[in-house]
Amino acid sequence: MAFTDYILHLADNALILGHRNSEWTGHGPILEQDIALSNISLDLIGQARNFYQYAAELSGENSTEDTLAFFRDAPQYKNCLLLEQENGDWGKTIMRQFLYSAYAYPLYTEAGKTNDTQLVGIAEKSLKEVTYHLRWSSEWVIRLAQGTEESAARMNKAIIELWKYTGDLLSVPAYSILSPEANNKISGEWNSTVKYVLSEAGISIPENVRMEMGGSDGKHTPHLGNLLQEMQFIQRTYPGVEW
Amino acid sequence: MRAIKKTYNQKELGILKILEGVFDPEVPVLSILDLGIIRNINWVEEDKIAEITITPTYSGCPAMDVIAMNIRFVLLREGYTSIKINMELSPAWTTDWMTASGKDKLKAFGIAPPNYSSVGKNTSELFPEPKPVQCPLCNSMKTTMISEFGSTSCKSLYKCDDCKEPFDHFKCH
Numbered sequence: 001m002a003f004t005d006y007i008l009h010l011a012d013n014a015l016i017l018g019h020r021n022s023e024w025t026g027h028g029p030i031l032e033q034d035i036a037l038s039n040i041s042l043d044l045i046g047q048a049r050n051f052y053q054y055a056a057e058l059s060g061e062n063s064t065e066d067t068l069a070f071f072r073d074a075p076q077y078k079n080c081l082l083l084e085q086e087n088g089d090w091g092k093t094i095m096r097q098f099l100y101s102a103y104a105y106p107l108y109t110e111a112g113k114t115n116d117t118q119l120v121g122i123a124e125k126s127l128k129e130v131t132y133h134l135r136w137s138s139e140w141v142i143r144l145a146q147g148t149e150e151s152a153a154r155m156n157k158a159i160i161e162l163w164k165y166t167g168d169l170l171s172v173p174a175y176s177i178l179s180p181e182a183n184n185k186i187s188g189e190w191n192s193t194v195k196y197v198l199s200e201a202g203i204s205i206p207e208n209v210r211m212e213m214g215g216s217d218g219k220h221t222p223h224l225g226n227l228l229q230e231m232q233f234i235q236r237t238y239p240g241v242e243w
Numbered sequence: 244m245r246a247i248k249k250t251y252n253q254k255e256l257g258i259l260k261i262l263e264g265v266f267d268p269e270v271p272v273l274s275i276l277d278l279g280i281i282r283n284i285n286w287v288e289e290d291k292i293a294e295i296t297i298t299p300t301y302s303g304c305p306a307m308d309v310i311a312m313n314i315r316f317v318l319l320r321e322g323y324t325s326i327k328i329n330m331e332l333s334p335a336w337t338t339d340w341m342t343a344s345g346k347d348k349l350k351a352f353g354i355a356p357p358n359y360s361s362v363g364k365n366t367s368e369l370f371p372e373p374k375p376v377q378c379p380l381c382n383s384m385k386t387t388m389i390s391e392f393g394s395t396s397c398k399s400l401y402k403c404d405d406c407k408e409p410f411d412h413f414k415c416h
Contacts, residue, residue, distance in 0.1 A: 032390040032400065049303070120333060121333030135391070138370075
């Protein structure tokens with residue numbers, strides 16, 4: 001059970017961020033970056049599908065990747081709070097992507113060392129894709145923060161708005177299947193990547209922030225409900241419809 | 244490591260030959276054998292089942308469903324009625340499995356092929372020194388990356404500083 005929950009947690013993380021990013025498709029500030037973020041969405045949704053298919057296989061009970069994505073309500077979703085936050089401006093979207101990619105990279109590295117063949121397969125595949133996401137989002141955090149007065153102000157605002165969800169991102173769910181050493185390594189590497197990139201960018205890390213917690217246990221901000229309402233609408237209205 | 248990992252019998256070699264006629268829907272000059280996504284072909288004589296194992300290029304590559312459907316089509320056309328297509332994620336696909344002729348076809352099509360091995364590419368080093376990519380049109384090595392993400396997951400966008408033409412680069416992945 002714990003194992004399936006953990007796979008679902010990974011699936012939900014990838015799906016929710018992938019969905020949020022996909023809201024930018026057709027609305028990006030310039031064509032190349034619209035394409036870039038849409039590509040990242042595609043990778044994330046692909047990763048989510050691999051995890052959901054595996055979770056469906058593990059849980060049986062006639063569940064499929066689609067029933068897991070479309071017929072669970074917000075309290076059943078196990079994604080981190082950071083990922084369901086609204087896109088805001090381009091700067092906030094980039095900052096959210098960066099904070100997540102800096103976490104996903106060491107996470108998939110460690111998941112790739114477990115002894116579950118299927119999890120290792122998905123993690124190895126995802127890691128290759130996350131490598132691009134981390135580089136791209138790091139470059140953009142630095143570029144925007146070092147850009148104009150306006151873009152720098154927006155990046156500083158973004159870190160203030162998002163920092164309170166980083167405690168939840170790093171918190172280890174009770175059902176985590178990774179070893180405590182692996183989880184420590186993930187948060188250690190996240191801290192050093194975030195410190196390095198934000199210092200290159202000249203953005204200071206907010207201090208004494210009260211962290212919002214609970215995403216992996218299904219305690220979400222209202223934004224997730226709104227997201228699911230849109231994402232699940234067709235399947236809820238016409239269950240099982242295909243096209 | 245190559246895409247073809249075992250010695251095939253006559254029947255399986257026949258299937259392999261048929262699969263040469265299935266192309267990547269997004270990069271139509273490449274066959275799925277050029278691309279290196281066929282991991283195994285297995286003919287089950289007693290049940291007359293053709294089992295094909297493929298691996299996705301990128302997790303979200305929408306071409307994979309089309310490719311699986313096309314494999315089914317060409318085999319049905321050749322009289323195979325029981326076809327099983329397995330998707331295998333590990334080991335993760337790499338452009339190192341692309342054939343030399345596949346790379347030549349890409350270049351002739353105007354896409355810079357993935358000429359560097361991706362072994363050891365997954366370093367946590369954030370900003371590695373970019374390796375030069377040759378312009379597929381004028382062969383100049385003076386090119387600049389416009390964006391790491393292109394029209395499909397597997398490509399990035401470049402421009403040539405000599406002939407000034409923009410071009411796609413099939414990423415070393």
